[in-house]
Amino acid sequence: MADRDGLIWLDGEMRPWREAKIHVLTHTLHYGMGVFEGVRAYETAQGAAIFRLREHTDRLFNSAHILGMTIPYDRATLNQAQCDAVRENGLSSGYIRPMCFYGSEGMGLRADNLKVHVMVAAWSWGAYLGEDNMRRGIRVRVSSFTRHHVNVTMCRAKANGNYMNSMMALQEALRDGYDEALLLDTAGYVMEGSGENIFIVRDGVLYTPDLTSALDGITRRTVMTLAAEIGLPVIEKRITRDEVYIADEAFFTGTAAEVTPIREVDGRAIGCGTRGPITERLQSLYFDQVHGRRGEHPEWLTLV
Ligand code: PMP
Incomplete structure (x- = not known):
């Protein structure tokens, strides 16, 4: 998945898919403390549309609140980022993955000095458990x-x-x-x-x-x-x-x-x-x- 054309929204800007990278000391990679969403966009008569986007973004914010993580963007920005990820990757339908994760500023479990990063990727994905x-x-x-x-x-x-x-x-x-x-x-x-x-x-x-x-x-x-x-x-x-x-x-x-x-x-x-x-x-x-x-x-x- 990492080697393909396209764009990924990372920390406020669209980056080329292959360059949307993080350091191996990324805190969330070590301990799993992060939050994410799984969202879908579908083809409609008016064009690609994201299904229940607001509810997914609300759940992302609730997940972060439960974990005590502060997302450095507001809901409107992340909703827009998800729309942009679908549109700018030229998708008529697809799966959208927003995730909030801690940076590599430290490795201790107290995690009190860590930057929160946010990414949004979108790609084409058919029936998860098989079409048949x-x-x-x-x-x-x-x-x-x-x-x-x-x-x-x-x-x-x-x-x-x-x-x-x-x-x-x-x-x-x-x-x-x-x-x-x-x-x-x-x-x-x-x-x-x-x-x-x-x-x-x-x-x-x-x-x-x-x-x-x-x-x-x-x-x-x-x-x-x-x-x-x-x-x-x-x-x-x-x-x-x-x-x-x-x-x-x-x-x-x-x-x-x-x-x-x-x-x-x-x-x-x-x-x-x-x-x-x-x-x-x-x-x-x-x-x-x-x-x-x-x-x-x-x-x-x-x-x-
Ligand atoms: N349970 C678990 C453990 C899940 O990961 C998901 C997928 N997000 C669901 C239920 C279904 O949730 P949703 O309908 O919001 O995708």
Whole structure:
């Protein structure tokens, strides 16, 4: 990824992609104390538009606040930087990665003399879990790794270091021949995927875990709004892994994963073992929404 044409916004200015570099003593590289976002831009009839940009930027600022990190730019500047990164890289759609990280002024853990840097990159990125899987669904295993405890890492923060847990879980799942991991919380209840929130469907009702140690996903919120708009009840509650096994349908949500059906968990078919009708309906509503084909929520799209 490092060797390509294009531009990356770094500390207030656009730099050539290959020159957007940092020192090996960058503090965040050593300890993982940084915050980031994953945002998508979609093609709409009016041109490329970023989906729920304000909400993503708000979450970035909240993540920084939780970690005690002061971002040296305001929200408007970072919103503009994200639009510029899409536009100036000539993207009609793509993935946007803003990140705030500490510099290389010192290596101590007190981190009280460090500069906060901000970068925004954007590139083209298709279906995160595979194009075919958007139709037929993915195979998931319950992870042997537990999702963070709320008082060990800060689960409301989208913090760099938190993702070691996600990567351990995902790599284990991939090694075992699955597509994605499902992490349980420290009490053993279903929490989320390595980079997605989870929903199950039973008897026409949508269920999703309470946000305890799961990330407050913007796609999760979007899907809950869409479900309400088509009269589908949504209940947030504690969910056990065997409730997932006997669900009629299950799916993951995430900016990268969008709405990805789950066809199998731990070798058990979920419902009919393929994308279910409610999942399909919500997936198609989601794509209509992000591409600006619905009249509702025009404020969720920011033209670049
Ligand atoms: N949980 C985790 C751990 C994630 O990394 C993500 C992706 N940001 C999500 C859930 C989904 O969040 P969103 O819908 O805001 O992308």
